[in-house]
Amino acid sequence: MKIYSTRRRPHRPARIVLDGLGKRFPGAAGYAVDGVTLDFAAGEFICIVGASGCGKSTLLRILAGFDTATQGSVTVGDEPITGPGPDRGVVFQDYGLFPWLTVAENVAYGPKQARMNRDDIRETTGRCLETVGLTRVRDSFPHQLSGGMQQRVAIARVLANRPAVLLMDEPFGALDALTRTDMQAELTRIHRDSGVTVVFVTHSVDEAVYLSDRVVVMAGGTAHGTAGHIREVVDIDLPRDRDTTAPEFNDYKRRIDALIHQGNRAAA
Ligand SMILES: Nc1ncnc2c1ncn2[C@@H]1O[C@H](COP(=O)(O)OP(=O)(O)O)[C@@H](O)[C@H]1O
Ligand SMILES: [Mg+2]
Known part of the structure; x- marks a missing residue:
């Protein structure tokens, strides 16, 4: 349902x-x-x-x-x-990512909190990762990424909430x-x-x-x-x-x- x-x-x-x-x-x-x-x-x-x-x-x-x-x-x-x-999506200089979650899980966090259904979470996460060019590293952890890439994750994560x-x-x-x-x-x-x-x-x-x-x-x-x-x-x-x-x-x-x-x- x-x-x-x-x-x-x-x-x-x-x-x-x-x-x-x-x-x-x-x-x-x-x-x-x-x-x-x-x-x-x-x-x-x-x-x-x-x-x-x-x-x-x-x-x-x-x-x-x-x-x-x-x-x-x-x-x-x-x-x-x-x-x-x-x-209101907030992005600071320090990326504030969850280090124990993968890139895709970080982006999916907001939609999960909002109780979006599973298909919508998958679609939203995929689209937001694509928007910031991170599809390739979706299963990496934040510490494996450069600063620029971590900041892209932070942006994708707030975009996923459709602010x-x-x-x-x-x-x-x-x-x-x-x-x-x-x-x-x-x-x-x-x-x-x-x-x-x-x-x-x-x-x-x-x-x-x-x-x-x-x-x-x-x-x-x-x-x-x-x-x-x-x-x-x-x-x-x-x-x-x-x-x-x-x-x-x-x-x-x-x-x-x-x-x-x-x-x-x-x-x-
Ligand atoms: N939590 C706080 N308690 C007391 N004073 C603060 C606090 N946060 C900022 N200020 C003071 O408010 C003023 C504006 O700070 P801030 O907004 O951080 O400036 P900016 O971001 O332009 O550098 C400064 O004088 C700062 O010391
Ligand atoms: Mg300041």
Whole structure:
């Protein structure tokens, strides 16, 4: 008997609205982030950049439901966030894979939790492994794989839950430059094919300009004596298939770099 099938359910990308969001950690003198108001359209690819300590991870953790805001509100697909959920797939720099499970078992984990039937689990797992090019190593264990491949498993694992939103915190930060470039191209393709909304934190301005529809530049942070806040939101008006050597690409990089550093000087 089919109790629960999500096989044919498409990704339903969600709009994300942050309204006057603030976070003050217990015992902290000031706010880690304050007054963050943003509206991400369903299916948008957003990168968040800014100096260390400006509150990028705090924002992402609130979206993931790992932390709660102390001011303002945040909704994903018009629903207030009450905790973590399979509608939001989270990928961090350390892959967080289950070392005792094979690649395929790691990917099948979410669908099993969701009590998908066996055929649907097999189909979903196969499709997600194919999406990230890992079919060949489906029976390997995480420790047998390179960092780039482990990060692909982590991405396949969250895709298997058919998330409305992908939340990524410096996911490619530990990869070598070539692997990182490959992963960026792959993520662009996954985003195009799935239509999922992506919020991606990165230190790399290059990466942000390559990936995003819009780049959110944050500034401040308690180390600078202020709360983390939005400095500017930059629309990246470039064709999707981006030429990283084009003058326009470099113009965006320079502009965003300047915004990041201007934030530091103003607060120093
Ligand atoms: N669990 C926590 N308890 C207290 N302060 C924290 C906690 N997590 C982060 N902070 C503080 O909040 C600020 C923003 O941190 P974070 O969001 O990690 O910045 P980023 O990711 O941009 O480097 C920093 O000043 C940091 O010290
Ligand atoms: Mg961080």
